[in-house]
Amino acid sequence: MSLLKAEGVSKLFGGLKAVSNFDMYVNKGELVGLIGPNGAGKTTAFNLLTGVYQPTTGTIDFDDKSLLAMKPYQITQRGIARTFQNIRLFSELSVLDNVKIAYHFHVQYGLFESVFRVGRYFKEEAEIEAKAIEFLKIFKLDDKKDEIAKNLPYGAQRRLEIARALAAQPKLLLLDEPAAGMNPQETQELMTMIRWIREEFGLTILLIEHDMSLVMGICERIYVLEYGSIIASGVPADIKNNPEVIRAYLGSEVE
Numbered sequence: 001m002s003l004l005k006a007e008g009v010s011k012l013f014g015g016l017k018a019v020s021n022f023d024m025y026v027n028k029g030e031l032v033g034l035i036g037p038n039g040a041g042k043t044t045a046f047n048l049l050t051g052v053y054q055p056t057t058g059t060i061d062f063d064d065k066s067l068l069a070m071k072p073y074q075i076t077q078r079g080i081a082r083t084f085q086n087i088r089l090f091s092e093l094s095v096l097d098n099v100k101i102a103y104h105f106h107v108q109y110g111l112f113e114s115v116f117r118v119g120r121y122f123k124e125e126a127e128i129e130a131k132a133i134e135f136l137k138i139f140k141l142d143d144k145k146d147e148i149a150k151n152l153p154y155g156a157q158r159r160l161e162i163a164r165a166l167a168a169q170p171k172l173l174l175l176d177e178p179a180a181g182m183n184p185q186e187t188q189e190l191m192t193m194i195r196w197i198r199e200e201f202g203l204t205i206l207l208i209e210h211d212m213s214l215v216m217g218i219c220e221r222i223y224v225l226e227y228g229s230i231i232a233s234g235v236p237a238d239i240k241n242n243p244e245v246i247r248a249y250l251g252s253e254v255e
């Protein structure tokens with residue numbers, strides 16, 4: 001059953017068709033890749049799926065309901081969390097606070113209790129902190145919980161952004177170039193973490209990535225975008241050998 005389904009989606013910026021007649025689905029529990037050369041429309045597609053942009057044409061359904069006209073925060077509440085190509089952390093806050101903030105939507109205490117800090121407030125704050133630390137552990141960040149986010153090395157900031165997205169308890173996680181700026185060893189570790197969280201949390205994951213070893217290594221299905229249109233889709237072995245894909249990536253290895 002598809003959790004996410006986009007049909008005939010286009011996005012025009014003035015005369016430029018950044019995304020054109022985009023059809024894709026992601027089944028529950030799948031790990032799907034979205035690849036394509038620079039400027040192909042990958043981030044625009046993510047921005048359409050998360051309500052940052054409204055499509056010029058087409059429909060987007062998530063969990064059997066339309067996402068059209070919904071604001072990004074409403075889409076997060078519906079169960080889609082994402083990371084960004086250019087990391088967007090609360091850079092002046094601690095590592096721990098970055099993850100705790102993601103629980104906002106789930107916190108149950110009312111205004112009285114939060115203002116006067118009584119009863120349930122303390123219990124829930126303690127629970128939130130314990131859960132946030134669990135997420136930090138998954139991403140090997142628990143020993144850095146009190147550091148200011150902006151002082152973390154780049155690879156750790158990327159992992160923190162994923163931990164924060166996960167803390168929003170999404171059904172679908174969208175990762176925009178999670179391995180960007182990571183060295184091969186960090187990329188390998190990240191692959192293991194992505195596989196693990198998918199299993200552990202029963203997540204569905206859609207990721208954009210330029211690192212072909214990561215895409216080919218973990219994705220079950222891949223969509224290839226070029227000039228805003230999907231030129232191929234299928235399992236990694238088929239994508240690797242697809243002449244259209246090789247042409248689009250002319251000069252670079254699809255391995």
Ligand SMILES: Nc1ncnc2c1ncn2[C@@H]1O[C@H](COP(=O)(O)OP(=O)(O)OP(=O)(O)O)[C@@H](O)[C@H]1O
Nearest residue numbers: 013016018036037038039040041042043044045085
């Ligand atoms: N807000 C915008 N206004 C005008 N044009 C835009 C806007 N956002 C993206 N574009 C254009 O749409 C096209 C697709 O851009 P997009 O960032 O989605 O590509 P991408 O595949 O994510 O690229 P990259 O791999 O370099 O991140 C590009 O030509 C880009 O210049």
